[in-house]
Amino acid sequence: MIGIEQQGFIVPDPSRSSRKINWRSRASCRGTIVLSLNSRQQVVVYESLLELMCILLISSRGDLADVWDQPEPIRFTLPDGSHHEHTFDYRVTLTDGLRYAVAIKPIHHVEKYDFDLKLGYICAALPDAFADEVILMSEADFTRAQALNAQRYYEFTKKPDTDADDHIVRVAYEQHEPTVLEDLIAKSRLGGRGFRAGFRAIIEGKLKPLSHGKIGLQTMVSSEVPI
Structure with a gap:
């Protein structure tokens, strides 16, 4: 989608989130951010400060072509036969065409609920057309300095x-x-x-x-x- 120009201002492409975000939360930071993707701009949503830091780190790579925030949920089955749905936080597409489904969870959540194990079952149910690989990100994957650098880079661009x-x-x-x-x-x-x-x-x-x-x-x- 190409941004529409209004009085000299290029209106960014809207968020493509598949679910309605509850903006009021006492437990987490929620909002939107406008990312520059090649020759266009796009609004994406985040539901926590960790999600914001992660998408800023991803966007600082320089080869980000597209972001689908809160994409359509993936249906999967656990070994006990119970059926579930999981919505990835982002699906990102790089300029080389590779697509990554990104799950973002605090490290204590990953460890307490064995989320990495659960993610394995989600991956097994992932349609080939949805993503090429799955990435799990937590605050253990980057330093505070890296997060600050990514935030400042976003402001400077x-x-x-x-x-x-x-x-x-x-x-x-x-x-x-x-x-x-x-x-x-x-x-x-x-x-x-x-x-x-x-x-x-x-x-x-x-x-x-x-x-x-x-x-x-x-x-x-x-x-x-x-x-």
């Missing part, structure tokens, strides 16, 4: 700045040794634009961080990645 992005990478390749992001920004003379451009370059793989953790002004970067 709301307003593209291709000139700054190209310039910061060119300046990086003029350096003969690794340098901290703060010095790279000073050499680029881009000011605040330089930090956002450098941040995007790191997440997108155009610059290589030489340390793990939260990306900041003192992050050491290298221009080893070929242009």
Whole structure:
């Protein structure tokens, strides 16, 4: 679907959630987020802060082509013969065409209720046309720094700045040794634009961080990645 333009604003594609979300909850954070997918934008829903963090991490990959939030439920049968339904949190499609059904659960839920075992029965009932693989995500799969980096990257991609992005990478390749992001920004003379451009370059793989953790002004970067 192509976004409709209204008074210069491109209206994002609506959520495709298969079920109605109860927006009022004292136990979890619920809402919507607009993701940029190639040349379009799409609204997706989340029903917890964990779901929000996970979809931001997934979208920071750079090869996300489509997100189906709360897709149609999958019917499956347990060994005792009881019949059930499971709704994946997201089905994501990458630019290479691969489709992943994503289940997101807190690690304590996975361990307490043997959800990974249950997911095996769900996978066995998964139609071939629905997804190529199934992914289970919890807070144990990423660090707080990775989540913060993904959140900041999302904010920094709301307003593209291709000139700054190209310039910061060119300046990086003029350096003969690794340098901290703060010095790279000073050499680029881009000011605040330089930090956002450098941040995007790191997440997108155009610059290589030489340390793990939260990306900041003192992050050491290298221009080893070929242009």
